[in-house]
Amino acid sequence: MNAYISSVIENVKAKHQSEPEFIQTVEEVLSSLSPVMDAHPEYEKADILNRIVEPERMFTFRVVWTDDNGNVHTNIGYRCQFNGAIGPYKGGLRFQKNVCPSIIKFLGFEQIFKNALTGLPIGGGKGGADFDPTGRSEAEIMRFCQSFMSALYRYIGPNVDVPAGDMGVGSREIGYLFGQYRRLKGAWENGVLTGKGFTYGGSLTRPEATGYGAMYYLKEVLRHEGEDIKGKTIAVSGFGNVAWGICKKALQMGAKVITLSGPDGYILDEEGVSTSEEKVAYLLEMRSSNRNRVKDYADKFGVPFFEGEKPWGVKADVMMPAATQNDVGLESAKRIVANGIKYYIEVANMPTTNEALEFLKKQENMIVAPSKAVNAGGVGVSALEMAQNWEHLVWSAEEVDAQLHRMMENIVRTSAQAAEEYGLGYDLVAGANIAGFKKVAQAMYEQGIF
Ligand code: 2IT
Numbered sequence: 001m002n003a004y005i006s007s008v009i010e011n012v013k014a015k016h017q018s019e020p021e022f023i024q025t026v027e028e029v030l031s032s033l034s035p036v037m038d039a040h041p042e043y044e045k046a047d048i049l050n051r052i053v054e055p056e057r058m059f060t061f062r063v064v065w066t067d068d069n070g071n072v073h074t075n076i077g078y079r080c081q082f083n084g085a086i087g088p089y090k091g092g093l094r095f096q097k098n099v100c101p102s103i104i105k106f107l108g109f110e111q112i113f114k115n116a117l118t119g120l121p122i123g124g125g126k127g128g129a130d131f132d133p134t135g136r137s138e139a140e141i142m143r144f145c146q147s148f149m150s151a152l153y154r155y156i157g158p159n160v161d162v163p164a165g166d167m168g169v170g171s172r173e174i175g176y177l178f179g180q181y182r183r184l185k186g187a188w189e190n191g192v193l194t195g196k197g198f199t200y201g202g203s204l205t206r207p208e209a210t211g212y213g214a215m216y217y218l219k220e221v222l223r224h225e226g227e228d229i230k231g232k233t234i235a236v237s238g239f240g241n242v243a244w245g246i247c248k249k250a251l252q253m254g255a256k257v258i259t260l261s262g263p264d265g266y267i268l269d270e271e272g273v274s275t276s277e278e279k280v281a282y283l284l285e286m287r288s289s290n291r292n293r294v295k296d297y298a299d300k301f302g303v304p305f306f307e308g309e310k311p312w313g314v315k316a317d318v319m320m321p322a323a324t325q326n327d328v329g330l331e332s333a334k335r336i337v338a339n340g341i342k343y344y345i346e347v348a349n350m351p352t353t354n355e356a357l358e359f360l361k362k363q364e365n366m367i368v369a370p371s372k373a374v375n376a377g378g379v380g381v382s383a384l385e386m387a388q389n390w391e392h393l394v395w396s397a398e399e400v401d402a403q404l405h406r407m408m409e410n411i412v413r414t415s416a417q418a419a420e421e422y423g424l425g426y427d428l429v430a431g432a433n434i435a436g437f438k439k440v441a442q443a444m445y446e447q448g449i450f
Pocket of ligand 1: 093
């Protein structure tokens with residue numbers, strides 16, 4: 001590995017010992033960049049790497065709210081404005097019990113390169129809170145969101161920083177957050193948030209965009225191998241918004257999603273979740289119930305449920321981990337390989353440990369695609385939502401979908417070309433890191449030292 005890269009990784013490890021997820025993503029991205037750094041000594045001279053691993057700004061804030069029984073709760077809110085070289089900071093808010101600086105920073109770091117890959121002018125950011133929405137009432141969620149935005153609103157804006165949803169934050173939460181922002185600002189600045197409802201500036205196709213984009217990406221990868229998506233079986237982990245979008249597009253494309261998973265286990269539907277609109281729609285119900293259980297699907301449709309297990313041992317053509325970070329470690333990766341999976345398409349942010357990812361990439365008969373490229377259609381359509389808000393107009397679902405489709409084709413092509421250019425062959429993982437990095441690095445370089 002390039003010596004400068006090794007020294008930056010060592011710096012990050014030494015400085016951020018309590019941030020394992022952040023160290024993990026820094027190692028994963030930077031270890032792809034040797035040929036780029038060798039070819040661009042000016043980036044080292046400007047110390048681009050030590051600069052890019054340090055957020056431009058990151059802050060915490062107190063979020064206090066009262067539950068339905070009158071008990072007062074205090075949570076920590078976060079916003080990490082990681083890199084603004086190519087556009088306003090852009091990235092989701094995650095409300096989950098385990099949210100901490102390491103998780104916010106790993107997500108923010110990934111977001112920089114993902115957003116660059118979309119080809120649209122958006123910088124990288126991320127935020128959230130250690131609030132656990134499980135079992136909370138509608139009124140409690142509204143009060144939490146209002147309190148969260150009261151603390152954050154001064155530091156964001158349509159040209160400054162544009163949050164969106166992530167785990168625990170869907171269109172309902174975005175609605176409450178936007179309502180509070182508007183109330184405090186006294187101005188119609190709906191470009192400040194994306195993933196909004198359709199009555200006040202949300203983009204059609206944004207709810208489906210991450211899953212649709214992942215399926216368009218998969219289609220391109222299959223095309224490269226001379227294969228058709230029709231009739232392919234797909235094992236999916238997770239059962240949230242992204243899994244729903246995958247199922248909806250799979251239904252249109254004639255592919256079969258056969259598993260879903262939750263914290264309680266996984267379900268196996270040999271007939272295919274993606275073969276009936278009723279089944280696909282039921283995913284939304286399971287999510288909005290806040291029960292966080294996938295067994296409900298097995299009970300409703302009479303399919304097998306495997307308690308406490310993950311779907312890594314299931315036979316399928318394609319594996320799409322779409323749940324959360326570090327779901328697939330080395331042992332799980334070995335099971336996936338043993339089952340003859342040919343396409344390992346990451347969808348959730350960093351679903352694979354670095355060790356497992358290395359192992360999967362080494363398999364001769366496997367194609368591995370990285371989440372920061374596969375799931376970029378979500379934030380890509382968020383950028384299209386911002387564009388519509390600036391122009392005060394609304395594009396049709398067909399128009400947004402067509403743009404998303406082109407965007408994903410572009411991401412696959414750009415990633416493949418970037419890897420090819422540096423002699424790495426068809427390496428979509430390294431290619432995504434290189435293509436995303438080069439755009440941001442060049443922008444930082446041209447803007448001077450700071
Ligand atoms: O991980 C992600 O890219 C998101 N949660 C979506 C971010 C966005 O701004 O739409």
